[in-house]
Amino acid sequence: RKEVEQDPGPFNVPEGATVAFNCTYSNSASQSFFWYRQDCRKEPKLLMSVYSSGNEDGRFTAQLNRASQYISLLIRDSKLSDSATYLCVVNLNTGKLIFGQGTELSVKP
Amino acid sequence: DAGITQSPRHKVTETGTPVTLRCHQTENHRYMYWYRQDPGHGLRLIHYSYGVKDTDKGEVSDGYSVSRSKTEDFLLTLESATSSQTSVYFCAISVGQGAGKDGYTFGSGTRLTVV
Numbered sequence: 001r002k003e004v005e006q007d008p009g010p011f012n013v014p015e016g017a018t019v020a021f022n023c024t025y026s027n028s029a030s031q032s033f034f035w036y037r038q039d040c041r042k043e044p045k046l047l048m049s050v051y052s053s054g055n056e057d058g059r060f061t062a063q064l065n066r067a068s069q070y071i072s073l074l075i076r077d078s079k080l081s082d083s084a085t086y087l088c089v090v091n092l093n094t095g096k097l098i099f100g101q102g103t104e105l106s107v108k109p
Numbered sequence: 110d111a112g113i114t115q116s117p118r119h120k121v122t123e124t125g126t127p128v129t130l131r132c133h134q135t136e137n138h139r140y141m142y143w144y145r146q147d148p149g150h151g152l153r154l155i156h157y158s159y160g161v162k163d164t165d166k167g168e169v170s171d172g173y174s175v176s177r178s179k180t181e182d183f184l185l186t187l188e189s190a191t192s193s194q195t196s197v198y199f200c201a202i203s204v205g206q207g208a209g210k211d212g213y214t215f216g217s218g219t220r221l222t223v224v
Contacts, residue, residue: 031210032209032210032211036212042218043199044215046204046212046213046214049211089212091210091212094208095140095203096154096157096167096208097154097213099144099151100151101149101151
């Protein structure tokens with residue numbers, strides 16, 4: 001079983017749609033959690049950290065369920081510029097980040 | 110953005126030759142990492158460093174070595190390049206001084222092709 005699992009997609013959605021990505025992790029000792037965004041042929045960039053209480057940044061909402069070892073990212077009112085690959089990332093207590101393979105999002109006009 | 114640069118940005122090399130990739134940071138961060146990214150595998154940790162001359166192996170370290178003689182530079186060497194090492198290589202530093210607790214910042218990557 002992979003340490004961090006994501007649905008690879010692609011998710012093809014129209015502009016304005018709401019889309020949700022899910023991620024599960026296997027190591028219950030994981031300490032911190034993130035969503036990264038990666039554009040084609042570019043480096044991954046930190047989108048947001050994920051906290052147990054949930055957190056929101058504009059159109060983006062991240063949730064963490066430690067009991068189920070599950071992380072989610074919700075994007076509301078999708079824009080063309082949201083098209084990218086979204087990486088679920090987990091920090092083990094060793095300090096090393098473990099990356100999921102990513103979920104590809106394509107927002108169409 | 111954090112001051113992290115990778116060089117070269119692109120390289121084509123022949124099988125069997127040694128290759129060194131450089132990661133340079135201006136942030137005085139303690140933790141630095143080398144990842145490779147391949148289709149179907151995502152980002153996989155090759156080696157990491159937690160200080161000058163302190164390094165450790167990641168999950169795909171075979172065929173790679175690293176050195177960190179100064180805080181600002183973390184070098185990745187392919188001792189004898191093989192076609193399976195064709196990949197995109199990313200260097201990363203921890204955000205803040207913690208060991209990834211607040212995430213990483215990545216360099217722009219090096220596209221390496223071994224022919």
